[in-house]
Amino acid sequence: MRVLYFICLVGIVVFGSSCSYKQNQILFEKRASVVDTVSQKAAIISYRIQPQDILQIRNLQNLKYIVDEVPASSASGSGNNATAGQGQTFQVEEDGTVALPAIGHVQVMGLTRTQATKLIEDLYRKNLLKDPIIELKVVNLKVTLLGEVRSPGNFPIVKDNTTLVELIGQAGGLTPAANEKKIKIIRGKNNTQNVTEIDLSDINSLSDPRAYLQNGDIIYVAQNKRAIRTENLQNFNTWVQPALLLLNTALIIFTLSRQ
Template sequence: MPRLLSVLLFALLTLLAPLTRAADPSADYRLGAGDAIRVQVFQNPDLTIEARVAEGGTITYPLVGAVKLGGLAISEAESTIADALRLGGFVQQPQVNIVLLQVRGNQVAVLGQVNRPGRFPLETTNTRVSDMLAAAGGATVGGDDIAILIGLRDGKPYRKVIDVPSLYLDENSQDDITVAGGDSIYVHRAPVYYIYGEAQRPGAYRVERGMTVMQALAMGGGPTIRGSEWWLRLHRKSADGSIEKISPKLTDPVLPNDVIYVRESLF
């Protein structure tokens, strides 16, 4: 009698599983590296195991060996193991049930020049880059306008350079893509230029988009009484590594790592 009840209970849970998953907002969660699962096969207790998905997306399962589950939804993973058992002749009509014990692959790392770097869970399946940057507190003052996203898509390495301001300024930014478990977002340090000589506040400053020499000079407080905005020298590293010495116009653009020298006025 107890065995009959257990059989009926397992059959009932198997029938209800699709309905339960359909009502679950995370039903389309796809397994990733680091996820811990329990695999059960009806009336085959010897095939019940607990395993962790390896970096390559596989688990080692009794009788069939390595099984690729990474990137599959729970129902797809169940079908994959069932097919392997049936095709191998181990179980004629396997009824496989997988329980997600611990989620590790369902996280995104946000690194570099952000206020709260770390790993953050994907709470929904349509989480976007802007959501993850917000979770990390946004970029620091010294953070670049460019972020780099790396991960896997369809089992292949994926890399995308993202224009951060456009995520919030453009109504339909093409860069605000959906992230996936295991992705990493890196915000590099913003490029800088240097100003010295007869400047009020010599030092290193962030290169803003479209910045001109006049604007760069203003960031440094302008020239001192002894200096002149018309008597400048710009040092710029060329493609071959040599240093060019330029007498810039105030409307010329400023590039990363430019060095502006404010010379003393002749009069």
């Protein structure tokens, strides 16, 4: 009978250990050494426009202009009409120019969004408009967020200097299984990829230049150690529990047959 009780106890313990747990995230509490912003200041680099980029442009002084009031023949085939509130999109050609209504081809490759906005604004002011206020967005920029977040996937970079924390917020936050201390940002192309680890338990991560996202970044949030142990234990229980159940049943039948 003692053997029977022991096996039943083991079965209860194993079953109980397979239950889910709740892991509270510890964010922005620790204060580690101050980030060396001088040596890392190059990490905050405004994106520079490249060929094949898609620019969304509108004149805030007159939302209809560039969208409705310019004849279709004035615009290049690279431009696509949108609603007046959103502006029109134009693709940057391989030579680095973008064809805009009434002013023609404008060289924008290598310029930041702010520089390109000022250039286009000045050209429209000089050639056509009295007081244009141009809004320009690069709408094809994106990053990929994977791992232990509520809603992984691809996310557009809609503004300059988007941070890792802002992106995770857009994705609904971290899951209870996330390792907030080692969030990886994979940056670069082909053989020049670099991996940066950000510790979100450290409040200094909020001002870490490395946490400003760039086009094409891949962010991976791994599981924490407790989640990994729990998952391994659950996998182990998938075959241990049936075996224990079978053994317990056999011992019960054996014990009853001896009485």
